[in-house]
Amino acid sequence: xxEVTQIPAALxxxxxxxxxxxxSFTDSAIYxxxxxxxxxxxxxxxxLLIQSSQREQTxxxxxxxxxxxxxxxxxxxxxxxxxxxxxxxxxxxxxxxRLTFGEGTQLTVNP
Amino acid sequence: xxxVMQNPRHLVRRRGQExxxxxxxxxxxxxxxxxxxLPEEGLKFMVYLQKENIIDESGxxxxxxxxxxxxxxxxxxxxxxxxxxxxxxxxxASSPPDGGREKLFFGSGTQLSVL
Numbered sequence: 001x002x003e004v005t006q007i008p009a010a011l012x013x014x015x016x017x018x019x020x021x022x023x024s025f026t027d028s029a030i031y032x033x034x035x036x037x038x039x040x041x042x043x044x045x046x047x048l049l050i051q052s053s054q055r056e057q058t059x060x061x062x063x064x065x066x067x068x069x070x071x072x073x074x075x076x077x078x079x080x081x082x083x084x085x086x087x088x089x090x091x092x093x094x095x096x097x098r099l100t101f102g103e104g105t106q107l108t109v110n111p
Numbered sequence: 112x113x114x115v116m117q118n119p120r121h122l123v124r125r126r127g128q129e130x131x132x133x134x135x136x137x138x139x140x141x142x143x144x145x146x147x148x149l150p151e152e153g154l155k156f157m158v159y160l161q162k163e164n165i166i167d168e169s170g171x172x173x174x175x176x177x178x179x180x181x182x183x184x185x186x187x188x189x190x191x192x193x194x195x196x197x198x199x200x201x202x203x204a205s206s207p208p209d210g211g212r213e214k215l216f217f218g219s220g221t222q223l224s225v226l
Contacts, residue, residue, distance in 0.1 A: 004153075034215075036217075042220075043117075043217040043218050043219040043220055044154075044217040046215065046216070046217075089153070089154070091154075097142070097144070097159055097166075097167075097206070098144070098156040098167060098169075098170070099144075099146075099154075099156060099215070100156070101155070102153055103152065103153040104153060
C-alpha cells in the first residue's frame with residue numbers, strides 16, 4: 001500500500017528566504033508525482049508534475065525534484081513571498097489514475 | 112473556459128438525511144474523480160468515473176455512498192443517511208479523454224457538515 005509522508009508538517013519563514021519542502025513515498029512504482037497548493041476554503045492548484053522518467057521540473061520560483069529509486073521528492077521555493085503562504089500537498093499517481101496524497105506542509109511566510 | 116465546478120460550496124445536513132454533491136468537469140473533460148478530506152487528514156481517493164461508467168470505486172465506503180456520472184449532466188456523489196463522521200470537504204477533479212498522466216484540475220470542494 002502506497003504511503004506518502006511530508007515533512008515538516010508546518011513551516012514559518014521570513015519573507016525572502018529560500019525553503020525546501022520534503023515528500024517521501026513507500027512504493028517507487030509510480031507514474032508521476034505532483035505538487036499542489038491548497039488555500040483555505042479553496043480547491044487544489046497543481047503547481048508541478050514530474051513524470052516518473054524525469055528528475056525535475058521548474059516553474060518560476062518553484063523547482064521540484066524526484067528521486068524515484070529512493071522514494072523522495074523536494075519542492076524548492078526561492079525568494080519566498082507572503083503570497084506563498086498556503087498548504088503544499090505532494091501526491092503520487094499509481095495504477096488506475098488514482099492519487100495518493102501526503103498530509104501536507106502548512107507554510108507561512110511572514111512579511 | 113470555466114474550471115471544475117462544484118456545488119453547493121457548503122452543505123449542512125442533520126443525521127439521517129441525504130447529501131447530494133454535484134461536480135461539473137472542465138469543458139471537454141470526460142474523467143471525474145472524487146476525493147474526501149477529513150479534518151486534520153490528507154485527501155483520500157474515493158472513486159473514478161468516466162461517462163456512464165464507474166472505473167474504480169475502491170475508495171468508496173461500502174455502505175451509504177454512491178456516485179454516478181451520467182451521459183448528460185454533472186457527476187453526483189450521494190451519501191445516504193449521513194452521520195457526523197461524514198463531515199468533511201469533498202473535492203472533485205477532472206481530466207481529459209486521453210486519460211491520466213496529466214495534471215488533474217480540482218474544484219473548490221463542497222464542505223459537508225453533519226449536525
